[in-house]
Amino acid sequence: MLDYTITKQCKQTRARAGHFNTGHGKIKTPVFMPVGTLGTVKALSPEDLKTCGAQIILGNTYHLYLRPGCKVIEQFSGLHRFMGWEGPILTDSGGFQIFSLAKLTSIGNDGATFQSHIDGSRHLLSPEGAVDIQACLGSDIMMCLDQCIPYPADRSAVSEALDRTTLWANRCRNQWQAQHNGENNLFGIVQGGMYPDLRRRSVEQLTSIGFPGYAVGGLSVGEPKDLMLEMADVTLPALPDDTPRYVMGVGTPEDIVELVALGADMFDCVLPTRNARNGQFFSRTGNMNICNSQYRFDRRPVDEECGCYTCRNFSRAYLRHLYMAKELLAYRLNTLHNVFYYLNLAREIRDSILNEHFPDFRAAFYRQRGVKI
Amino acid sequence: MLDYTITKQCKQTRARAGHFNTGHGKIKTPVFMPVGTLGTVKALSPEDLKTCGAQIILGNTYHLYLRPGCKVIEQFSGLHRFMGWEGPILTDSGGFQIFSLAKLTSIGNDGATFQSHIDGSRHLLSPEGAVDIQACLGSDIMMCLDQCIPYPADRSAVSEALDRTTLWANRCRNQWQAQHNGENNLFGIVQGGMYPDLRRRSVEQLTSIGFPGYAVGGLSVGEPKDLMLEMADVTLPALPDDTPRYVMGVGTPEDIVELVALGADMFDCVLPTRNARNGQFFSRTGNMNICNSQYRFDRRPVDEECGCYTCRNFSRAYLRHLYMAKELLAYRLNTLHNVFYYLNLAREIRDSILNEHFPDFRAAFYRQRGVKI
Secondary structure (H helix, E strand, O other): OOOOEEEEEOOOOOOEEEEEEEOOEEEEEOEEEOEOOOOOOOOOOHHHHHHHOOOOEEEOHHHHHHOOOHHHHHOOOOHHHHHOOOOOEEEOOOHHHHHHOOEEEEEEOOEEEEEOOOOOOEEEEOHHHHHHHHHHOOOOEEEOOOOOOOOOOOHHHHHHHHHHHHHHHHHHHHHHHHHHOOOOEEEEEEOOOOOHHHHHHHHHHHHHHOOOEEEEOOOOOOOOHHHHHHHHHHHHHHOOOOOOEEEOOOOOHHHHHHHHHOOOOEEEOOHHHHHHHOOEEEEOOEEEEOOOHHHOOOOOOOOOOOOOHHHHHOOHHHHHHHHHOOOHHHHHHHHHHHHHHHHHHHHHHHHHHHOOOHHHHHHHHHHHOOOOO | OOOOEEEEEOOOOOOEEEEEEEOOEEEEEOEEEOEOOOOOOOOOOHHHHHHHOOOOEEEOHHHHHHOOOHHHHHOOOOHHHHHOOOOOEEEOOOHHHHHHOOEEEEEEOOEEEEEOOOOOOEEEEOHHHHHHHHHHHOOOEEEOOOOOOOOOOOHHHHHHHHHHHHHHHHHHHHHHHHHHOOOOEEEEEEOOOOOHHHHHHHHHHHHHHOOOEEEEOOOOOOOOHHHHHHHHHHHHHHOOOOOOEEEOOOOOHHHHHHHHHOOOOEEEOOHHHHHHHOOEEEEOOEEEEOOOHHHOOOOOOOOOOOOOHHHHHOOHHHHHHHHHOOOHHHHHHHHHHHHHHHHHHHHHHHHHHHOOOHHHHHHHHHHHOOOOO
């Protein structure tokens, strides 16, 4: 079982720094987890991820189940050896992708039936199946199958999805214990849409089942930012102090700073990787679109203070040239920078908590971006 | 001026091992030069190239002139700093691309007028202009503007292109001496199509002008392989012994082994990089199409004896998965292997010449591929 230790608790906010162990190494929180959908963080090698300082990466169960499939990954005794990543891996349950990417054909208490977005083939994902697939992937942190609901949604629809999520969480936990000896870790996922009382009900139901860690799901699904933060503010403190709290699929650098202040420990998001492929760089002073003609002759790196391979070696002019010419190297160099930026942000947040100046860090973070708070 | 030293001459063939210096480092021959068309060897970083053992890379003048343009590269005092490559760079003259890629609108003794394949804009590339652009790129080895002729071609057309190539070579040499102090190196390019006597005439005319090195152009333009080798066999020994001989745009691993035997020292080709992006791996035992379903569960590396990053870390099954899913990492890992393969082939050829067993190496090379000779 996961042994989460809080090293330092911020006195002015709910921010905390901690650590826990997995079968593939220790994780220091707050932590950002780059998204490696198909057994690769897009455009990066495992060596690149190490160089950027990634502690743990995320794999998408839905994608990996369809391609290359469990039969292939079993040959390698799991995703780690298949993709050459020696650190911890967290896998989602596949639920979110079924609702967002596949064609969902029916949903019931036994699971979700869907058609593959690749070849239209039909599949049933049951709570037990979600755990079995993740166990086959060798995931260090598995997630319960949950029903994520879009925004906006009726209270009755949210309530129904919440209850089904609890039912599935129970079945996932049973499968994990009975079939997989409770090995590695299984996290429960809080749902409840944008209804504070439903969020609290979900927390109560999940914590009474009991998990090594908890995630807040169903955020960043189209709701206004204030509402997202309000729901996190309601949910996070209701979760047990002595387990990691993971806010799924969120978000911008600002979101991460704010969610840490509310008590979140773990994050994943496609923004650094996806934006990189769209020519968008994250930096201390804000975002930069490398297509902009003002960078055509610019000999400076993207961020003069950044220690990533891209900023240490290449100019904005060169990065712009590569991106405009659609050169493959552009995607790697851009991704290297953005992933380094996010990982470094999490490191700086953690250091500031350990050094008891997280509120100062937070103020400086906004000052650098020219945001008045 | 280039000081080419022959370290060892094979006794049974015309193969030779040598070396020469450039402003950015020593080059040991035979040497393969990965093609970095637009200021990047597609999918690889300068660090990757170093890891693969690249001594020198090639840049394409036509492409770089259009994008990002000389004004941008001048900001960096040349291509080396722009792209972050510290080793030597050879640039072609732009001629070949004008004939193969752009819309050629007219050709005369003053140069070639063409329309850009990117935006249709009109440009004149004169022999003097070709040298000026390459000087602006900071090229360590510049090439004379030449008129490459397709195969098949009438003797009269080949003869005319040959004479124009000589005229341009003269003007390029004058420009190089008068405007650029004869700095770095300028190579002449032999034309003459598939006519042995025209090849010899081209060699005579160019050597009487005098260049630090010579290239054999106009090969691998659609002619049968035997004819290509026959033309190389006629041309190479006619060139001065004490200058490097560069066969442009050729070829397969077999071509390189055979051309070394005929006395060639330098090679460039898009095959390793282009084939990598098409899922084709080069290996000791022949070629491999990673899409093939036989590799789906294959835990072996592409080549168990290969020392490249890809073969040391990843299986055929993983590489097949990445390629089938069109993951960006596939292009880099495939390219790393193929470029390493070509560079290693050149290293092994060189070592075998130095150790006086090139004929044995050549026999073993074919034996490994199951080819009887």
